Amino acid sequence: MNNISSQVADYVLETNLSDIDSGTISRVKDRVLDSLGTIMIGRNADGNDAAARVYGGEGGPPEATVLGRGSRTGAANAAAVNALMQRSWDFEACGAEDSQRRLHPAHVSGSTFPTALAVGERTHASGADLLRALTLGDDLATRITVASGFNLAIGTDNTGISNGIGCVATAGALMGLNAQQLVDAFGLVLNQLSGTIENIFDGAMAFKLPQAMSARNAINSVDLAVGGFSGPKDPLGGRYGFFSIFGGSSNQDTLLEDLGKVFYGDKVIKPWSCCRIVQGPVEAATVIRKEIDLDGIQEIRIVAPPSVLNGFTAVPFIHGESTPVSAIFNLSLCVVLALEFGEVRPEYITEEVLGSPRIRALHGKVRLVDSESGGISAGSVPTPIRVDVEMKDSRVLSRSTPVALGDIYANPLSSEQLLDKYYRNMEHGGVDRRIADEARQMVEALESVDDVRLLADVLSGPFNE
Template identity: 40%
Template sequence: MQQQIESTDRDYAGVIASHLEEAALAMIPQATIARAKERVLDSIGNILAGVDATGNAAARSVFASYGGSAESTVIGTGTALPAPHAAMLNALSMRSYDFEAVGAEAGDANMVAAHISGTTVPVALAASERADASGAQFLEALVLGDDLASRLAVASGFHTASGGDNTGTVNVMGGAAIVGKLAGFGAQQYRDALGHALNQMSGTVQNLFDKASSFKLPQAMAARNAVVSADLAAAGFSGVHDALTSSFGFFTLFSPDPHPERMLEDLGRSYFGDMIIKPWASCRAAHPALDAVIRLKHAHRLEARDIEAVEIHVTPTTKRGFTGQEFAAAPGSEVDGLFSIPYNVAVGLLEGTVRPEHLSAAYMARAEVRDLLDRVTLVDSLSPHEYQTAEAVVRTRSGETFRTRVEAVLGDLHRNPLTRDQVAEKFFLNVEFGGRISTADARRVQDAVDHLEDLDSMRALVALIA
């Protein structure tokens, strides 16, 4: 439902445009840069892991058929396409196992549901390759784009129950800011680009309820639309003057609970982005339950054959959401497992993790998986006001009962972060799973990302993953 924002005399779009024009890498804290590098490494691994996921070859064939200039690399394929198409296809690969960084960071260390890096990193890679930008220019643009998308998500009051998918809204503006920064935009060009982004926003969470491969499209189309938005502005095509707080701007059309003033909190001093690097390949809404059963598995050396029953206690909103649905009788693709709490719980108890290799149709149909799934029950007993929590109760065949409650889920930057070594391990495992580049080249990628500021041309990094 649309909510008209309160009338304001403040030119929010103008403030954002001026900030984007004036901000520079030297103004960005080193801790922010270090976090961005971790997200870049994680993102490249996720793209390489997802190249062959369901539907991606079909999408590549469609966009390759359009032709056009070979501006930017479709990662892992050895081909190049126009930058908007390459950005889109790389974002599609990155989302395929729902393994990318998530969670728009707020100034109070809380988060709003978002998948920002899944658009911004593919956009930054494609646009910097096209522009032959340096690593420092890439980092500068990426941090600014991440920050804008994160601020928009937080200020919008987004929640998945609203029905929209903000991977197709805030990501477009964040991506357009990246392309604009790499192109040296002035304030008016940023205004135009944000206006063009507004006209290309879309996305529905119905994709997730339907377990359709199109769940990847809002994030991927946002990457394409971001490049197009900035390219139109660069060509002098005028756009909406105030794409944010005008009568029919972003906050009216796409914000369940708009508070635009939050967008400017500590602007130019703090830089935000995704605050969670995922330890497991599944929707973050499944991670509290998954974390809980993995803890119990390790603490009590649980084996699937020993388990009589599993109860997972969640909030009513979670149980009636897309991750609370009954698991498919005949799963056909990764999406069936990605967005199912019961499936993630079963795999977590069997494997102690959930990775892309556990999301094939063949694995999901395994007898031991289906047998354990029959013993998993979701209970909507937690307070509706809780967020990112779960309780797990496991009863064994010998009569023992084990339980735990999870509030600080693994991967959260502020509460339970992955270590640098864990992020690197995830990257190398994803490279191995994808099978597109060698381990030696993966090590070169890791070194290049660690020293992005010293990289003369991003084309050298892209060549390693082409």
């Protein structure tokens, strides 16, 4: 059988760590380090205590660590809780890349890394094994996203869809599945893929679930396949397979192009804890603030295309009613935080800060303006969102950022900025510098780590806030 699913299964089985170039490995390590930091800063975010109780309470062998909480549980449930924590502040890596280095909406690492760590602990995998499995899962989830033509306008959340396929590859590689078992696992997870961006429109904690369910359901699917539970013969390319269901404008050839030769993944490591759509205007605001006295602001105009103004980042933020989830996805509020603090981080997403008279006064001066042209769509060059700050003396300072900070090709974070984000996230998550240093050193030498459980043990906790 030489269908798409079997070709992908063969790719997972036949690609060795030695086939993966050093640049890709370096990028994967950067995402691992970033993932650890974003998990730690997210561990006490709203809803995560409940999730830890529910999934931890389901029992099972203590195979894997719920990071920062001092507990162990079954691999699938540990991966789910770690993924929920990683997603909590929308601070994890994002942006599926295609062969032209264009960005497609995605958050791959937030599912694949928790999957790799949990299954790696279960199997006592080496650091080299984890790097291989994570590279394959990241690549496949990215390729699936691009090939399916995913677009936010569809209304689905692909962290609960494309990520599930990538997580099966990661878990299957670590579990040593054969080709038939991998195809079965792809088919089993196909029946568990879901997600809606309605969660984000409503500011619901449920926005974290799709990313977590991809990890959990993929591990369960792999376990079922190992146990002999069968799935459809071609779950990716079949009559009612993945591309038929989720690929409205799919190009299946993209999935297989240079497979095993070029390895893709998230192309953005975020500098700020907010939606990637708003990070261009956030960066613009950080530049403008250096040139003005905030007390002299008359009006803040954010000029954006209709696709943005009709999307979830333009939903009004109502002080005293809207949730922290709403805050990190809100265009106008994030620009205000950037003007006030020069950045957007979880430390500022508090009732005390958001409800302060100064933030409320600045937020009241924001007006969203329709640029009446362009937009943001998968694989396209987006129309930059412009920030105009009009001062009381009639000066107007304007700034737009075509590609926001964090894009590894066009506007990358420096090594110093990557480490600064990591250490600040660790500190805010209650992890002292000595432990953060130890974890960082293990990630930098991951190929030499004999058992990834050693890495999980370093960050097992519990830690104080």
